[in-house]
Amino acid sequence: MNWKNKLSLLVVILVGVGIFIYSMKDVPFHIIRHELADLRWNWLIFAVLCMLISLLFEGAIVYVLLKKQYPGFRFRDAFRVPLIEQLFNGITPFQSGGQPAQLFALLQSGIDAGRAASKMLMKFVVYQSMIVVCFLISLVAQFHYLAAKLHALSALVIFGFSIHFFVIAGLLMIMYWHSFTKKLVGVCLKPVKRWAKPETYQRYNAYFTEKIDNFYLESLSLRDDPLTLVKVSLLTLGQLLFYYVIPYFILLSLRVTNIDPLTVVGMHILIVMIISLFPLPGGLGGAEFSFSVIFATFLTQNGKVVLAMILWRLITYYLGMFLGMGGLAVKPYRIKQ
Numbered sequence: 001m002n003w004k005n006k007l008s009l010l011v012v013i014l015v016g017v018g019i020f021i022y023s024m025k026d027v028p029f030h031i032i033r034h035e036l037a038d039l040r041w042n043w044l045i046f047a048v049l050c051m052l053i054s055l056l057f058e059g060a061i062v063y064v065l066l067k068k069q070y071p072g073f074r075f076r077d078a079f080r081v082p083l084i085e086q087l088f089n090g091i092t093p094f095q096s097g098g099q100p101a102q103l104f105a106l107l108q109s110g111i112d113a114g115r116a117a118s119k120m121l122m123k124f125v126v127y128q129s130m131i132v133v134c135f136l137i138s139l140v141a142q143f144h145y146l147a148a149k150l151h152a153l154s155a156l157v158i159f160g161f162s163i164h165f166f167v168i169a170g171l172l173m174i175m176y177w178h179s180f181t182k183k184l185v186g187v188c189l190k191p192v193k194r195w196a197k198p199e200t201y202q203r204y205n206a207y208f209t210e211k212i213d214n215f216y217l218e219s220l221s222l223r224d225d226p227l228t229l230v231k232v233s234l235l236t237l238g239q240l241l242f243y244y245v246i247p248y249f250i251l252l253s254l255r256v257t258n259i260d261p262l263t264v265v266g267m268h269i270l271i272v273m274i275i276s277l278f279p280l281p282g283g284l285g286g287a288e289f290s291f292s293v294i295f296a297t298f299l300t301q302n303g304k305v306v307l308a309m310i311l312w313r314l315i316t317y318y319l320g321m322f323l324g325m326g327g328l329a330v331k332p333y334r335i336k337q
Contacts (some may be wrong), residue, residue: 001328002087004086005091005154007090007091008091008092009087009321010223012090012281012282012284012321013114013219013318014281015280015284016313016317017286018284018317019284020310020313022305023261023288023292023306023309023310026302027302027303027306028303031303032303033301034303035254035304036307037044037223037255038255039094039183040152040252040253040254040255040289041253041255042253042306043249043250043252043253044249044250044253044311046249046252047246047247047249047250047311047315048241048315048319050242050245050246050249051242051246051316051319051320052316053242053244054239054240054242054243054322055079055083055086055320056079056237057233057236057238057239058081058082058085058239059075059078059079059080059081059082060075060078060120060235061080061123061236061239062078062079062082062102062106062119062123063075063078063079064228064231064232064235065119065122065123065228065232066111066115066116068104068228069115069292070110070111070335072159072333072335072336073109073111073335074332074333076332076333076334077109077288078103080105080327080330080332081102081105082102083108083122083320083323083324083326084098084101084102084104084105084324084327084328085098085101085102085105085159086098086134086320086321086324086325087101087103087320087321087324087327087328088100088324089101089282089320090281090282090317090318090320090321091281091282091321091323092139092281093277093279093281094276094279095156095281095282096274098232099120099124102116102120103116103117103120105327105332106119106120108332108334109332109333109334110334110336111335111337114218117218118199118218119214119221121218121219121221121222122222122228123228123298125171125172125175125219126155126167126229126232126233126236127236128164128167128168128171129168129233130233130236130237130240131164131240131272131273132161132164132165132168132270133160133278134237134244135270135277137274138265138266138269138270140329141262141266142263142266143251144264145174150211153201156273156274156277156290157270157273157274158276159277159278160273160275160276161273163277164273166277171219174215174216174219175214175215175216175219175223177241178212178216178328182209182212183210184211185197185331186205187202189201189208195216197199197275223275223336226277241265242312244265244268244272245264245265245266245268245271246268246312246315246316247264247267247268247291247312248264248265250306250308250311250312250315251295251298251299253265253305253311254299254307254308256298256299256304259298264298266296267297269296270290270294271287271291271294273291274286274310275287275289282317287313287317288309288313290309291309291312291313292309295308295309
């Protein structure tokens, strides 16, 4: 990590602590202390284990994608990739640092840069697709509940889903309708051609053409290996399932028992959609707000809402970043070409 990354990590931690303190301003300290003393730690341990298992599933995805071409690639080094991704996702706006960090980790293991980019592209496309699938299933299964309870956040949820949907739709168009997509981009650039300088238009046109062509070439491995695609899709569903169920165990640890696990999972899926809209690293502020608003429908005591939110952020956000710091400290085994 360079000094900018270290500074970003420090700022993220300080801002997070500030948000936690601000969230507790209307909750007397003795109530928080009582809730902590009354925690059912076995369920909280289950929540932590779910996060770790989710990361193990992601490590297995990396391992499956690369093991065939690199027999010497170890699972330990594959597991290191999502840990480093968690760290850089957590300290960069819109999680923009995660993809480059994965490539960096794979290059350290001796993986060819082009092959690493291609496989991580496959992983990204499948992940985005499964997020959309999970959201649609949740929406269909719980539409009436969502309409009744969460109308205040409905615009954010729809906007978040739209972003994920159009991202995956655009990627699939490049994969399967390459020529049409290039023509469509050309149509979209016509206003630039008409109103901007010719060199500006040429620069944008060359940039988008290069990106589309590179993505198409890298996506051929995804199209030509359906068995691996099925394996990665199933592993991704497992990864998301263990991640989405974490708040359910947190609520059980707070002795909240009159809850439906499917409803809790559905709420968490919505939160993930909303977090993607906030530009700050880790969705700081927006994540805590959306969790508090959504899970206040389960919890009548403000102290439980605040503590549940803090535990959730510690497990799903800060735990991953600290594990990522450990992943950076571990030297990977370098494959000999």
